[in-house]
Amino acid sequence: KQSLAQDALKRRCYDFLNMTSRSFAAVIQELDEELRDAVCLFYLVLRGLDTIEDDMSLDLDRKVELLRSFDQVIYQKGWTFTENGPNEKDRELLVHFDVVIDEFLRLKPEYQKVIANITKLMGDGMADYASGEHRENTAIATIKDFDLYCHYVAGLVGYGLSDLFAASGLESKEIANDKALSDSMGLFLQKTNIIRDYREDLDDGRQFWPKEIWGKYVEKFSDLTKPEYKDKAQACLSDMVLNVLDDVPQVLTYLSKLTNQSVFNFCAIPQVMAISTLALVFNNLDIYHRNIKIRKGEAVKLITNSTDMDNVVSIFREYIFVISRKNEATDPNFMKISMAIGRIEQWI
């Protein structure tokens, strides 16, 4: 029986959810009753972890200590955090994190275990990266480092969501068994965001593109913004998109295994937004100068059309066609892009 006070507590968690991410918050709230609170709290715990990882004003040792212990923090009633810098985006969430913890402790133990387990793995991964990042600026040297970083910050989210879907009984246990599929769901979103956010990250002094890729085209990461390197910048961008296209077949395979409508919508909407973003950024040198986003009207069309597998496949087919049309024969990666598109078209 929910007391009025407990209702107020839950309401405040959904207010934080809406504060941290408007459009996606609505999708989370559409989830079946059984999963809604667990996913909402998983999202807020991850946001808390991200707010610590993102805060460059935090002392490194303090940051590492917080990241590695966050899986215990979420069990400490009353815990709050006021050491974030003043302009940290979701500072407010950690200042009132005791509300999130109270609600987390009311979840079914098996949901708590899934969230705590992923929080530990992610916190350790972020801590390892944060220590390395301070050692030398290109902590993401190889494509292997790139995949590992994206696994920590996004692939693990896929692991956790698949475990929650399976634990809820709304999806088969099998969805949580194939880790590679869950990993690809996160990698596709995160890698697309990393390409889109090139300029924003550069201006923040952060670089996530693997040196194994950009180092083939320029000496310095910021050279990609210079007009005299235009052709190199375009080839580098297509090389990055090529790397992301590898995850498309796994994303479609994962989505095809889902049976619950609300879970499907929750999983499909970010993926169709990502393929649309990928088609937008491909061969679009504006990404080196400003953050480009798909138009609102486009996003609304995608959201309303992502409720069944056939529609999602046709949306992917449409954007894969856009990429193949934008693919230029003069691009050194032209053939590789064509073959990656060929592999995807076999699937769709």
Ligand SMILES: CC(C)(C)CN1C(=O)[C@@H](CC(=O)N[C@@H](CC(=O)O)C(=O)O)O[C@H](c2cccc3ccccc23)c2cc(Cl)ccc21
């Ligand atoms: C880094 C990230 C990709 C995992 C972030 N991430 C997502 O990107 C959100 C979408 C989102 O937040 N979009 C932003 C816009 C934007 O950031 O571009 C919005 O405000 O609409 O979706 C993912 C997400 C949703 C559904 C299934 C997933 C499977 C594996 C991994 C992640 C999955 C997400 C699910 C959870 Cl529970 C937590 C975080 C995320």
